[in-house]
Amino acid sequence: MYGLGYIGLPTSLEFAHAGYRVVGVDVNQRAVDMLNAGEVHIFEEGLAEWYTEVRSAGLFSATTEPVPADVFFIAVPTPIKPDKTAEMEYVESATRSIAKVLQPGNLVILVSTSPPRTCLDLIAPILKEATGLDHETDYDLVHCPERVIPGAILKEFKENDRIVGGTTDRATQRAYDLYASVVDTSKLHRTDSVTAEMCKLMENTFRDVNIALANEMAKVCERMGIDPRGAMKLANLHPRVNYLAPGIGVGGHCIPIDPWFIIEKAPDITPLMKAARSVNDQRPHEVVEQILDEAAVGPIAILGLAFKPNVDDLRESPAVEIAVLVAQHDDAEILICEPFIHELPEELVEYTNVRLVSLEEALTAPTVVALVAHDAFRSVSRQADGKRLDFVGVFA
């Protein structure tokens, strides 16, 4: 298993638990050392306990060096570069490392979310050049994208439907059989590698475009003087209409990134996807403008920094971006209430006007702004003496 992060480690443990001997390969020496010392280096509900249990069977170990194996999984990061094209250097370096030990008859499974044709146009040529082995005749190459959500990775690994797409039918069947030993076959769907690559990206692009529509429609509703959420609820009574929730922008490391992997491959025929990205990227700036326009004199309380409700993950969170911009543009004291963290993230520590406070203290501010619909904020009333700005429909 190349990559022992949020995807690679739980996947390793699922296979080790099923009786396979799994060697995790990661370039992060600290992660490897911690795992070999019995500790887990990332937080995911239930993972540490699961690790202890699986490790005691002696079927998992970690290393920084490539080791020969029957099956190689690639679960390394695939972020975007500043020019919005896919950063594939981690997949490339993992593939080169696999090339050092690849043998005829091996199976290579790309798990990382990747632009379409990555198996055929990137991985297969690297392996062919380095080893002379061909994916059609000598080894098997498959894409099995991951759909789990942070916070429920262990549960969703088992329960979600899973697409298995090989560069040949033989490869597809082989990976299908392998996954069938850890998940229910009713959840496994066979296809080709390019379809598998596209499917994963199509899912998140669908969500991005529909969130953009909801965000744009919400602004029109507000200009018309009506409540956007109320209007969308009524529109959703139509049996074939389903507006997603409008909000403060799109966060996390999947939805704002994956559409670019499609756009990169077909820039001339994807104006809608590009427009959706731009609408959603613009949203935090509009929210900041509204906060600065409407805030009462005195401290501004911001409720929530996470990229989605009820998790501690602040990566790529539009709420963090908004808090930073408000802190930069307003001299007022900014009181942040984020029940899932104990210290301010590094983006905010440098601002002397920003403090992490309890919900109780936050609610004493003359302006209270909700940016994340954490359950903890559901008891907050929208009626108050001060100004209450609810961008996520959480106040009671």
Ligand SMILES: NC(=O)c1ccc[n+]([C@@H]2O[C@H](COP(=O)([O-])OP(=O)(O)OC[C@H]3O[C@@H](n4cnc5c(N)ncnc54)[C@H](O)[C@@H]3O)[C@@H](O)[C@H]2O)c1
């Ligand atoms: N985290 C999620 O919720 C999620 C969900 C679906 C899909 N994905 C996709 O899964 C892939 C992995 O994501 P993640 O969240 O596990 O990332 P992560 O950052 O948590 O972990 C990636 C790991 O890969 C290691 N790594 C980097 N280069 C390496 C190399 N050359 N060889 C070996 N190890 C290397 C890193 O040190 C790190 O430990 C990405 O493509 C991501 O888009 C993630």
